[in-house]
Amino acid sequence: MxxxxxxxxxxxxxxxxxxxxxxxxxxxxxxxxxxxxxxxxxxxxxxxxxxxxxxxxxxxxxxxxxxxxxxxxxxxxxxxxxxxxxxxxxxxxxxxxxxxxxxxxxxxxxxxxxxxxxxxxxxxxxxxxxxxxxxxxxxxxxxxxxxxxxxxxxxxxxxxxxxxxxxxxxxxxxxxxxxxxxxxxxxxxxxxxxxxxxxxxxxxxxxxxxxxxxxxxxxxxxxxxxxxxxxxxxxxxxxxxxxxxxxxxxxxxxxxxxxxxxxxxxxxxxxxxxxxxxxVADSYKNADKTVNIAMVGKYIELADAYKSIDEAVVHGALANGVKVNIIKIDSERFENGVTPDELLNGVDGILVPGGFGERGINGMVIAARYARENRIPYLGICLGLQIMVIEYSRNVLGLEKANSSEFKPEGEHSVVTLLEEQVDVTAFGGTMRLGLSKSKLEKGTRIEKAYGSSEAWERHRHRYEVNNKYKQQLMDAGLVISGYTPDGSLVEAVEWSDHPWGVSVQFHPEFTSKPVKAGPLFKDFVKASIK
Incomplete structure (x- = not known):
């Protein structure tokens, strides 16, 4: 029974x-x-x-x-x-x-x-x-x-x-x-x-x-x-x-x-x-090195707001035989006069997680720029990818007013825009792009090497995507589009080309990571941060 x-x-x-x-x-x-x-x-x-x-x-x-x-x-x-x-x-x-x-x-x-x-x-x-x-x-x-x-x-x-x-x-x-x-x-x-x-x-x-x-x-x-x-x-x-x-x-x-x-x-x-x-327990106890990862987000006040990401970073550290110190930074602090050097100098890696709403967005953009210009490993997840695209559009492509239509609906350059199937959605509960789906990974990219495969199966939770109207301009300016949906219609991953490790994904790899088998991106991100 x-x-x-x-x-x-x-x-x-x-x-x-x-x-x-x-x-x-x-x-x-x-x-x-x-x-x-x-x-x-x-x-x-x-x-x-x-x-x-x-x-x-x-x-x-x-x-x-x-x-x-x-x-x-x-x-x-x-x-x-x-x-x-x-x-x-x-x-x-x-x-x-x-x-x-x-x-x-x-x-x-x-x-x-x-x-x-x-x-x-x-x-x-x-x-x-x-x-x-x-x-x-x-x-x-x-x-x-x-x-x-x-x-x-x-x-x-x-x-x-x-x-x-x-x-x-x-x-x-x-x-x-x-x-x-x-x-x-x-x-x-x-x-x-x-x-x-x-x-x-x-x-x-x-x-x-x-x-x-x-x-x-x-x-x-x-x-x-x-x-x-x-x-x-x-x-x-x-x-x-x-x-x-x-x-x-x-x-x-x-x-x-x-x-x-x-x-x-x-x-x-x-x-x-x-x-x-x-x-797993012994690996943590025996680790004699600590890697410092700055997480720049907007829900920092509550410890459980990024629970799966916190744990996935720990998994990545365990897989590399090190301990991890996750430094939680409210992105609004960068908007209120605190310089990136004050908060980010000396960190080994920078992670920008998901979120909704305009609050703190410019602070995340500042953190992404700091990571790119100072060649610090960067991992963007969901909103973190959109931030990476907005930052690159503003500071490399030259579109100073680049933004997401989520934050500026009538903006001049909406490099991130609403998913097509979301345009007529009026109810908020259970209506986003949700659940497990396949992403096609470009050969020779960092994300393809991390997964050791030409595809990744991960879970999604978002309403906005990279605006395809700007895709070619971004690529011409040096941004690598390293992942797509199987039909090629949506961007799933982007990378900085001339950078030690700068990868962002539209999906949520933290949901499939385990302590006994770290998510590939977290394992690779921590490895790059150690270096």
Whole structure:
């Protein structure tokens, strides 16, 4: 029978449920199990596509073009789980589906209620993935915190799944906070109350992951075990890691997390093969050189706004046997009188990531020019490509007013313009160019050498493109168009010709990068930055 694991959080949000769920998934995969990862988000948005990065962090894109929560990025980096639109469940999707069914008369005149109709819809989506032939264990992360009014229907659905499938086929993993107060005293009371709230809902946690600053001692674990009715060996320390998050699976394995889960679910598996994860952890620990990468963006205030890019740069560093120091720079600072020399002097590489809107654009252009003129390796992603084209148009081609029609709709030289299929689009949710597609790479270019192939399969998320009206002028001025869509109609990559390493792409290579297999562009970019 299929197995289900539900990961919930208590006390406060942002404790690391996504990393915990992904780490558990990776551990089960090392035992030869086939894992399915699902994220449930209680917000009413249909997806994360229209949310501000300042509020919600990055938007992660799947192969089929779903705009999802950043935790799916963690799943993609830590596990081999297939990820699609179906693996991201939101309250907006659930209610939209139930209301549509009610309008179609599928409830036969019944009064539509949260229980059973909403909870049945939630369960049906989980079962549809979890009962698939190629899945052994399904891990479902419930977003938010126990006690949130938005999470109540999901926790009720979890309770029902546990009741329907039985305790031998389901497992509740609860991540909670064990804080330190003034004087360094560790307090367990918040954890006790969090588990109490879970039990009031009808769910007794089987495994408790205690988020804390330092590793918990046995005395505190025994105390927590006693007051929460959870086995002592199932109370684990989720303490801060001073190396890399990719050591977390190793740390959980050392504490016996996988053994506990396997035993409680009655799984028949082989021994854990943690070679790859141990190798990643050791690579970070043994690195004796650090490369400094400046990321010049517009959502710098929130750490998770560029989560996948941050991790992909780390992957590139791991692949080259070095550590990386990512220096986050708000592009507006260049517009407010701070010179590039003050912020960029001494950096080894410059990266300009994606984004929307006019704010900070000229600052990014200044950073791109600094990279080009000072021969510093440059990687542009999505908006970063458009910035590279705008900078080159202004400062090499001589079109001083070159811009994107996104920022100056009536501009004199729109070297970047709206995709043709976007012209008549009026709704913003899920309408961009989204998902996995092929790019054709020009022979002998840096990007072709990085991929070691004449094509690249990467995911997209954008509305604007290089204006083909200016393509020949740019090429005549020395800009290399190194990637196209298969039919040659759209520019996918550009490069500086007389430069150590200056490459930009319209797609998002960060979404397919993994710690055990760095994205080719990030590996090559970091390599160039080391030099």
């Amino acid at each position: 299929k197995k289900y694991i539900f990961v919930t959080g208590g006390v406060c949000s942002s404790l690391g449920k996504g990393i915990a769920a992904a780490s558990l998934g990776s551990l089960l995969e090392t035992r030869g199990l086939r894992v399915c990862m699902i994220k449930v988000d209680p917000y009413l948005n249909v997806d994360a596509g229209t949310m501000s990065p300042f509020q919600h962090g990055e938007v992660y894109v799947t192969d089929d073009g779903a705009e999802t929560d950043l935790d799916l990025g963690n799943y993609g980096r830590f596990t081999s789980s297939r990820l699609s639109k179906a693996h991201s469940i939101t309250t907006g999707q659930i209610y939209q589906s139930v209301i549509n069914k009610e309008r179609e008369g599928k409830y036969l005149g019944k009064c539509v209620q949260v229980v059973p109709h909403i909870t049945d819809e939630i369960k049906s989506r989980i079962y549809k993935l979890g009962e698939a032939e190629d899945v052994d264990v399904t891990i479902v992360e419930i977003g938010g915190t126990v006690g949130d009014i938005e999470s109540i229907p999901y926790l009720e659905a979890v309770r029902q799944v546990i009741h329907e499938k039985g305790k031998s086929h389901t497992l509740s993993v609860h991540l909670t906070l064990v804080p330190e107060v003034t004087g360094g005293e560790v307090k367990t009371k918040p954890t006790q109350h969090s588990v109490k709230e879970m039990r009031e809902i009808g769910i007794q946690p089987d495994v408790l992951l205690c988020r804390c600053k330092n590793e918990l001692g046995d005395d505190l674990k025994k105390k927590i075990s006693l007051f929460t009715n959870i086995d002592f060996d199932s109370v684990l320390s989720a303490h801060d890691v001073n190396t890399t998050i990719y050591e977390i699976p190793v740390i959980y394995n050392q504490q016996g997390l996988c053994e506990v889960v396997v035993r409680k679910l009655g799984l028949k598996v082989g021994k854990a093969k943690l070679g790859e994860w141990q190798k």
